[in-house]
Amino acid sequence: MSSSASATSRLSVMSMAASLPSVGGYSSAASSIYAKRNTTNILERHLNKTRGAEVSVNAFAFLFSEMLQYTQKRVNGIQDLERKLNELGYRVGIRALDLLVWRDKNSKRETRVLGMLYFIHTTVWKTMFGKQADSLEKSTENEDEYMISDNDPMVSKFISIPKDVSQLNCGAFMAGIVEAIMDGCQFPSRVTAHTVPIEGFPLRTTILIKLDREVLEREEQLK
C-alpha cells in the first residue's frame, strides 16, 4: 500500500514538472489517450495550482443555461425553480468558503458579521466573477438586514426570461452561494435575490441577507 502511494506521489511530481510542456502538447496527448493518462489523485494536487485560473464567460454561461434547463424540467413553479437554483448555489458556496479562506488568509477565520460580509463582498466576488461586488449596505429599517449589490451579475447576463416566468431571478444562484458561506461560518441567515434596476443597469441585482436572531444576540455579546 505504501509503495503504491509513493509511486503515485512520484507520478504527481513528474506530472507537475512536466505540466509546462504538456499543456502546449495537449492535442497530441488527447490523440494518444491510452498512452498518457493523468492519474493524479485529487489529494495529490496542490490547492494553489488553479489559484489564478480563469474560466471563460462562454463556458460558464453554457453550463448555467444547461443547469437552468435541467431544473426547469423538474420543478413546477417559479418559487421551486428559485429554490433549486439556491440549492445548486449552496453546493458551490460551502466549497468556495473553505477554499477561499485557505488561499486568502491562511489560518484566520471570521467571527464578526461585518468582517464576514466584507469577505463575501470582496474576496468571494472577485474570485467568482472577476470583480468586487458593487456595494455593501446595511438596511436602515431593520437591524438584521444587509444588502450586497451587483450591477451586472454574470449569471443573469445571458439568460432571457420569457414573459410567463417574468418573476424569476437567476440571482437565486448567487444567493445560494452567499447563504452557504454565511451558514458555514455560523451566521445562519435567509438570503434572497431581488432585481432592482436603476439608470444604466437594468439587470442590477441585490442580494438581501437577513440574519437570524441568534446571530444578532451573539454580536451584541461580543461587542
Added chain:
Amino acid sequence: MNATHSSSSSGGSGIGSGPLGYGNAPTCYFVMIGTKDNPIYEAEFIAVNTARSSSGGATIPEAKKEEFRHLNQFIAHSALDMVEDIQWSTNQMYLKSIDKFNERFISAYLTAGNIKLLLLHDAKSEDAIRNFFNDCYELYIKTLLNPFYEPNSIISSAAFDTKVRLSAKRYL
C-alpha cells in the same frame, strides 16, 4: 518523544500509572467532527519509536484497546464544549490545547466551515501539532472539492487515510 514514556519500556503489563488503569500507550487519537457533532473521520496513531523499543508483540491486550477507543470518543465529545466556548473569542484557527484529561491533552483546530479537528495526545510540541492540523485541513479541503463528496458525511477514502497517517508519522 521517548523520554516521557519511561514506563512503557517495561513492556508486557499494559497497566500503567494512569488512575483508570489506562496504560501509558503513546497513541494519539485524531477525529474530525462535522457541523452536527458527527464524526467524519477518526484515526489512531501509535508512536513508532516507542512501539519499536517495547519488548516484542502487543504490549496491551486487545480488550483494553477497545476500552480506550470508547474513552477517546467520550473525551473528544466533552472537549467539543470547550471548543464552542473559545470559538468566538479568537479568529485563529489553531486553538492550541483546550482541555486536559488525566495526563492527556486535547488540541483543537477549527476550520472556516466549522469543522472541528481534535487531537488527543500526550505532551507534544505545539508547532508539530499545528503543522499536522494544517496538513489535515488541506487534505480535507481537497476531499471537500470533490463534487461527489457530500459535506458532513463520513470520509471513507483509503487514500485520505493513507495521507493522514503519513502526515502523522512525519509530525507526531
